Amino acid sequence: MTMLIEPAELKRYSGIERAATLMLVLGKEHGAPIWDNLSVEEIKELSAAMASLGRVPASVAEHLLGSFANEVSGMNSLHGSFETTERLLEGLLPGEKVREIMEDIRGPAGRTMWDKLSNVSETVLAGYLKNEYPQTVAVILSKLKADHAARVLSKLPRDNAVDVVQRMLRMETVQKDVLLQVEQTLRSEFMNNLSRAQRRDPHEAMAEVFNAMDRSTEEAMLGALDHASPDSAERIRSLMFTFEDLGKLMPTAIAAIVRVADKRQMALALKGAPTGIRDLFMGTMTERSAKLMREDMAGMGPVRARDCEEAQNGLVRLAKQLADSGEIMLNDPKNDDAMIA
Structure with missing residues (x-):
């Protein structure tokens, strides 16, 4: 931050006179946003001070502008977001206009x-x-x-x-x-x-984090959250998309997953899957592909449950990627109707 030497003449100016001087320096173009945020009484008071200023030494004007710039640059940060912008607009514009502007910004x-x-x-x-x-x-x-x-x-x-x-x-x-x-x-x-x-609910982000956990950690964390914040725990559970939820998808969506999935990962995931989900996946394959998949699963022998869970989580992530790209649609956790794009 630049150190500014205060001119001796500055002591003669009151706070309102300093503000009036700064607004004169900023001029119409740069000062307009500030004027727009002042009340009628503040505008009257500031205007009266400006009208009675008389001649202001250049050193005073320069110091005030420099101090203003230093204060802004010295801030740790300004946090701009959809939420802070919306709150600011709500204080300036009618509600319907604010909604229209924010929808345009978010879109x-x-x-x-x-x-x-x-x-x-x-x-x-x-x-x-x-x-x-x-x-x-x-x-x-x-x-x-x-x-x-x-x-x-x-x-x-x-x-x-x-x-x-x-x-x-x-x-x-x-x-x-x-x-x-x-x-x-x-x-x-x-x-x-x-x-x-496109609005991001923090519970949605946390649901993705929980989806990426192994099941024992997930259950332990959600159990602890049940006691600390039961509403949040319930909300996260409703937004989580699990391997079991794949069983609610239409066969055409499952077929899209089967088409691009790693075959080794899919075999491992299905080996530890409930019979209904395994049959759903197999039903979308050709007879030859399903036969090869069963042979791959049988040839694995005993596998760790943790490895099956990781493979199943991989299929869930793949399903989400396909949904994000618009190739399939995952059913809404709050809706029992499965959909396919």
């Missing part, structure tokens, strides 16, 4: 809806559009950049994609009111849900 970047959509993963966007009417999809894709539209089309079911392409070929100029309606629907049904999905 994909871009000035227009079409800019924002261009920054959404093609897998995520295709997952939403596949349930929309093909004509609506055609309108949306016609507004995207060609390379992004191509990637989205490649992620749609083939028949659906062909239908959309044909509609795009026949499409005439889209009326402005139709575009506005589509934009509004995208904002209310897609962007808002996407921005909410």
Whole structure:
């Protein structure tokens, strides 16, 4: 931090006069954000002080500006986050406006809806559009950049994609009111849900940590948390995705896991798995692949339970990776309905 020598003239200035001088130095452009955060009474008091300042020596103005800069640079840190930003805005703007701004901030970047959509993963966007009417999809894709539209089309079911392409070929100029309606629907049904999905619950992060633990440690930690913070323990349990939860997935999701999993790891995981989950995995394989898998499992002989658990945790991590990339959807822990993208 730079040491500033206080000019002798500074002693003549009161606190409000020093503040008034600093605001004059900052000027309209740099001082505007500060003025915006002052009350009417504070503005009146500061304005009156400015009006009666008269000539201010350059040394005083320079010292005040330097002191202000040093105070800011001397802070240990300023913590900017979604939460602190939202709290600040709530003190300045109406609630509905704050929600709209925060949803825009949390969602994909871009000035227009079409800019924002261009920054959404093609897998995520295709997952939403596949349930929309093909004509609506055609309108949306016609507004995207060609390379992004191509990637989205490649992620749609083939028949659906062909239908959309044909509609795009026949499409005439889209009326402005139709575009506005589509934009509004995208904002209310897609962007808002996407921005909410990106908010990070600390219990979700902790559930991932617990998922990575071996079962004895996990049970001991959750047991201790039951006594210290039962609500948190219950919340973490509801968010954890375990190997047993794989049994709730649709066969098509299991098939996607089987397709990319390490075969040795999968054999080890299934060797210690409940019969129902083992049958579910085997049922997605070809007869030959299932036969080879059973032979691999039999050839292992006795294995440690800990090794089976580690292999099962590996399959759980793989399932989460596939879900993150949009290839499969894991069922919501609060919902009994299993889903597949």
